[in-house]
Amino acid sequence: MSSNDVRFSQRLTIEQVEEGHELAPKFDEHGLIACVTTAAGSGEVLMLGYMNAEALKKTILSGEAHYYSRSRKTLWHKGATSGLVQKVVEMRIDDDQDAVWLRVEIPGDASCHVGYRSCFYRSIPTGEGDQTRALRFEESEKSFDPSAVYGDAPNPTVL
Numbered sequence: 822m823s824s825n826d827v828r829f830s831q832r833l834t835i836e837q838v839e840e841g842h843e844l845a846p847k848f849d850e851h852g853l854i855a856c857v858t859t860a861a862g863s864g865e866v867l868m869l870g871y872m873n874a875e876a877l878k879k880t881i882l883s884g885e886a887h888y889y890s891r892s893r894k895t896l897w898h899k900g901a902t903s904g905l906v907q908k909v910v911e912m913r914i915d916d917d918q919d920a921v922w923l924r925v926e927i928p929g930d931a932s933c934h935v936g937y938r939s940c941f942y943r944s945i946p947t948g949e950g951d952q953t954r955a956l957r958f959e960e961s962e963k964s965f966d967p968s969a970v971y972g973d974a975p976n977p978t979v980l
C-alpha cells in the first residue's frame with residue numbers, strides 16, 4: 822500500500838465492524854455512504870452529503886472534504902469553485918460504519934452554495950403552532966453573494 826492510497830477492510834463480523842480498529846465502511850447499493858458535516862467550532866450542522874469510495878479516500882488523504890454529487894454524478898471537491906474548502910478537523914465513522922461525520926473549518930463562515938452558513942438555513946414549523954408550515958429563515962443574512970462567486974450560471978448542484 823502506497824502512502825497515497827487507503828485500503829478499506831472487508832466487513833467480516835459485527836464485532837470487527839463495531840468494536841474494532843479497522844475501517845470497513847458500508848456503501849449502499851449505489852456505492853455511497855452518507856456524511857453529515859458540522860462546523861468544528863460551533864457544532865452547527867452544515868450539510869448532509871454522500872461519498873463514494875473515491876471521495877472517502879480523497880477526504881482521508883487530503884484532509885479536505887470530498888463528496889460525490891448525485892445530481893452531477895461526479896466527484897466533488899467541495900469549495901474547488903467557490904474557494905469555500907472544508908478543512909477536516911476530525912473525521913468520525915458511526916457504529917456500523919455506514920455514516921461519516923466530518924467536523925470542518927470553513928473560510929468566511931459560509932458553507933452553503935446558496936450563500937448561507939449552513940445548508941439547513943430554514944426551519945419547518947412543527948406541532949400545533951404555525952399550521953401553514955411556511956418555512957422560516959433561521960439565518961438573518963447570507964455570508965456571501967453566490968452570484969459574485971459563481972457568476973450567473975445556474976447552479977448545477979441543485980437541479
Ligand SMILES: [Zn+2]
Binds near residue numbers: 868932933934935940
Ligand atoms: Zn447548501
